Amino acid sequence: MYDKILGVLLGAAVGDAMGAATELRTPDEIFQTFGHWVTDFEIPPADAFAGGRKAGQITDDFSSAYFTIRAILAASGKITPQIAKAGILSWAKSEYFETFAGPTTRAAIQQLIEEGHLKESSLLGRCGKATNGAAMKAFVGGVFKPGNWDLAIDAAISIAEVTHPYHLCLSGAAAVAAAVSEAITEEATVDSIFEAGIYGAKRGAEIGIERGFQIAGPSVVKRMEWAREIVSREEDPVAGLCAIREIIGTGIHVSESVPAVFGILCLSKGDADKGIQYAVNIGDDTDTIATMAGAILGGLNGASGWGDRYLSIIEERNQMDLRLLTEEILQMQSRGEQDVYSIYREQRD
Numbered sequence: 001m002y003d004k005i006l007g008v009l010l011g012a013a014v015g016d017a018m019g020a021a022t023e024l025r026t027p028d029e030i031f032q033t034f035g036h037w038v039t040d041f042e043i044p045p046a047d048a049f050a051g052g053r054k055a056g057q058i059t060d061d062f063s064s065a066y067f068t069i070r071a072i073l074a075a076s077g078k079i080t081p082q083i084a085k086a087g088i089l090s091w092a093k094s095e096y097f098e099t100f101a102g103p104t105t106r107a108a109i110q111q112l113i114e115e116g117h118l119k120e121s122s123l124l125g126r127c128g129k130a131t132n133g134a135a136m137k138a139f140v141g142g143v144f145k146p147g148n149w150d151l152a153i154d155a156a157i158s159i160a161e162v163t164h165p166y167h168l169c170l171s172g173a174a175a176v177a178a179a180v181s182e183a184i185t186e187e188a189t190v191d192s193i194f195e196a197g198i199y200g201a202k203r204g205a206e207i208g209i210e211r212g213f214q215i216a217g218p219s220v221v222k223r224m225e226w227a228r229e230i231v232s233r234e235e236d237p238v239a240g241l242c243a244i245r246e247i248i249g250t251g252i253h254v255s256e257s258v259p260a261v262f263g264i265l266c267l268s269k270g271d272a273d274k275g276i277q278y279a280v281n282i283g284d285d286t287d288t289i290a291t292m293a294g295a296i297l298g299g300l301n302g303a304s305g306w307g308d309r310y311l312s313i314i315e316e317r318n319q320m321d322l323r324l325l326t327e328e329i330l331q332m333q334s335r336g337e338q339d340v341y342s343i344y345r346e347q348r349d
Contacts (some may be wrong), residue, residue, distance in 0.1 A: 001333075003302035004184040005143050006326040007272075009215050010306065011298020012139055013322065015290030016062040017041055022286045027245070030281055038212035038280050039273075041313060049100060050287075054322035056317040060100035061291035065137035066320065067091035068159055069329070072144065072272045079144065084114060084159040090208070102252065105133040108163035118165065121213045126166060130217045132257045134160035135172035136288045139295035141331055142180025152181035153200050157207055166215040167208025172254035174204025175220060176292050183299030190270045197262050198224060218255040223248055227263030240267045241278050250284040257285055259270060261292045272297040272305060 022030045030038060033045055044050035050059055071087030072079055091097060092109045101109065111118050121129075130204040134156075140155030156177030157170055164170070178200030179193045201221045208214070227248050234240035244263040249256030260282065268275035275297040279290035303311065315322060 001145065001184065002326055002330060003304050004299050005146075005167055005329055006303040007298035007301060007305070008139055008143050008180055008184060008295045009298070009326060010303045010311055010314065010321045011272060011276065011294030011296075012291045013058055013062045013063065013294070013318070013320075014298075014310045015023045015279060015292070015294030016058045017056050017314065019280045019287030019290035019316075020044050020053070020057070020059045021055070022280050022283070023048055023050070024284065025286075026283045027281060028205050030283065035183055037277065041278050051086070056098075056313040058314075058318050059287055060096050060102065060105075061093065061136045061288050063096040063100075064088065064091050064105075064133075065140050066325075067094065067272075068137055068140050069143075069325065071285075072140070073328050073332060077144070079141070079155045079158050081162050084162045087117065087159075088162055089113070097101060102131055102133045104169075105127045105163050107228040112162075121165070126213060126215045129164070129166055130168045130215050130254050131163065131164070131170060131252045132169075132254045132285070132288050134164035135176050135254055135258050136291050138173035138176040139180040139292070139299075141173075141177035142295075142299070143184065144287045144333065145181055146333070147181060147185045147195050149178040149181055149199055150203070152177040153203050153207075155206065156200075161212060165208075165212040167205050167212055168215050168217050168220060168254050170207035170208035170212060171201045171220040172258035174207070175201035175224065175258055176295070178203075179262075179265075179337065180299050183296050189259050190265060190300075193300065194224075194228065194262060194265065201258075217253065220255050220258055221260035223255050224262045227259045228266050231263050234267075237267055237274075237278070241282055245282050250282050250286070250289060252285050252288070257289050258292065260289055261296070264293050265296060268297065270300055272301040321339050
């Protein structure tokens with residue numbers, strides 16, 4: 001289990017750092033900028049969000065998850081909206097917030113600081129809020145609840161609803177959390193991970209409609225299924241990647257980026273290196289897509305498959321001890337803390 005949880009953390013961090021260099025560019029622009037298919041850490045160009053940072057440094061995607069994990073550990077493993085709120089407000093004081101915070105997260109944090117809570121969401125207030133800022137850190141729910149999709153989903157929703165209380169956002173977050181929860185089991189396969197993701201997307205949408213706010217946009221579930229179907233028709237991986245990009249989309253909308261991740265999962269056939277590289281070179285919101293794909297594939301394959309290829313760079317460049325963090329997560333799992341499902345229901349009811 002240690003190797004798989006470390007694999008989730010490392011895969012997410014690698015995807016974020018590698019994708020930071022290619023973010024917002026088209027595949028053609030990525031090739032023109034770097035002169036090759038990006039397969040390793042690169043220095044982000046000056047015109048990127050991460051411009052001026054070193055190769056291997058993370059952005060908001062992994063850092064917001066890292067601060068959330070620290071808050072959960074400080075609370076003895078409990079996962080509630082209040083604890084998630086403490087984590088995201090702590091992150092808002094870090095170097096990552098001002099440069100990298102996405103539109104939905106930034107607006108929500110501003111409200112939390114000024115009001116202490118999110119305001120009732122009006123119809124106009126929901127416009128443009130179906131983003132992937134919750135899904136990008138939803139793997140946190142999975143690592144704390146291995147093999148239990150429902151508990152992973154509820155954990156992810158407790159985290160996600162603090163900034164993204166919209167049914168499509170919760171659908172995407174729950175899909176990633178359930179997929180990671182399945183990926184870190186010994187019996188996991190690409191098919192079982194996809195099944196978990198579909199289950200999570202359906203359950204997350206249901207909870208979002210019941211307890212959050214509905215928001216206009218395409219179904220995360222239907223687009224996940226569509227992504228798998230598209231990939232199954234393509235024998236050439238490059239053609240499959242092109243189909244995901246041109247039909248499903250790879251932007252910040254949760255109904256694009258999360259289905260794209262599951263299309264990449266199928267296209268890579270579970271290979272972590274291929275999956276992260278597909279995500280990094282697919283174009284548009286590459287760091288977020290690669291973070292989610294890296295978390296799922298890192299959990300499936302474990303960190304040992306990379307050896308020391310990435311870990312030392314990630315830890316040194318970002319001043320993070322992922323091995324120690326993994327040990328702390330495992331310690332919390334073994335203590336049998338109060339069921340996160342009942343905590344969530346108690347907080348919501």
